Amino acid sequence: MRSVLPILTVVLAILALWYGAAVALNARWTLDQAARAGQELTLGQIVSDTLQQERPKLPAPHQVGAELWKTTGAMALEGRAFSKRSLIYHGWVTLSATLLGFAIGAGAGILLAVGIVHNRAMDRSVMPWAIASQTIPILAIAPMIIVVLNSIGITGLVPKAIISAYLSFFPVAVGMVKGLRSPDAMDLDLMKTWGARAGQVFWKLRWPSSMPYLFTSLKVAMAASLVGAIVGELPTGAIRGLGARLLAGSYYGQTVQIWSALFGAAILAALLVGLVGLAQRITLKRMGMAR
């Protein structure tokens, strides 16, 4: 556990910076209030006030932590884990769209890669379009996807999942093209000398060779999926989901709520990417490729 000390140091440094910034940014409001009331404040009073404002410019870490706990653990203890005010509920809404979008995106990315590797015409034509698709700002295209799908009666989970898939297919496609092409000429010649059919070359050589590439790109895709789901929640009128919490928070100047939703999203992303990493470890270990 040699890594604990450096990590702890970095975390403490970030917290110290954060507290410093919170005091500096929130002091103006504290001083204005005091001036209006005709009070003189000591430095200690100023600092303590900047760290417990209701709508600070920058909430202090403990405020975000308290809000996170209040909207998750505390509500779960009261048996209201899935109440509409609970971050667990909103997190679940976003998570479901993320997972569906991730599944669609990863599947589409793998299929595209298989097509690109096996078909000359696709090899030449698909990649430029895939790259072009990623140069369009997702914030610009997300509302259009929502509106178009809404007009044909598809609402809720699916439009968000499609935005997720739009972001997540790309890293998978790129990674898998590289992975499926990773066997060298000698590996392929060897297959040829055994008279292997294209399907056998794929399942016995190309697919297993691509596994390390697959998992690496799945991690990127998972994070992109979450971003896509959150972005997809912004134009829907902000009803449910982490994106909705972010938007509602910014409507009402609830900075503590915004930051707790942000951290909720970050924790969710870390968990999801960690799960993919775990699947990677288990798979590669079973394949004998982990040393």
Next chain:
Amino acid sequence: MKTPVIKAENVDLVFQTGDGSVQALSDVSLDVGRGEFVSFIGPSGCGKTTFLRCVAALEHPTGGSLSVNGMSPDNARKERSYGYVFQAAGLYPWRTIARNIRLPLEIMGYPKAEQAARVQKVLELVDLAGFGNKFPWQLSGGMQQRASIARALAFDADILLMDEPFGALDEIVRDHLNEQLLALWARTGKTCLFVTHSIPEAVYLSTKIVVMSPRPGRIADVIDSPLPKERPLDIRDTPEFLEIAHRVREGLRAGHAYD
């Protein structure tokens, strides 16, 4: 005389590349009889690997005729006439040694029980019994190369094509493997075609040495070795051995342009 296993008559091969055509093989004629051990030696670009790839139907001659077991190379491959061993072992890191050897058997559709029996047999043949459940990275380079030879033997091809199989190994391991390869050849009676850069290796192993020279790739000399079939490693210090080695060296020098 018996019909040759491999019969090449005036084989030509011209590669079309971006800046013109390259004559890789020119007028190569050669007969290889059953059970022979033939080494191909020559500098880079002399076409020795290309010729082996033609026999394996990985390249196709643009002129002349080439037959393997009395068939076209393509048909010979379909009949599983040969096993090919490359310079790198080419074992899949996600398969154990036994499952690597099983791979061509799976592809060729052998029944499960027979697969296991064959794997066991060839593992013993290359002295790797007991290593079947290891992964390739757990084995030394020499053992990996032996496993790749076992894989080429697993489906009973009667021709073994080897393209510098020991080229990446150090001298001592190489000597050891050469000895084992001779023993294996004596036991199985396969016809072996062996590409190498090393004169001692070629002379030690072969019943016939084909000296090739580059630009265009052609045969400079064919030497039938008078050495006995039984060859201990110290045969390499005998006058007969040195005389053949000398002739090979002369052939290489004559064909080499030194430009």
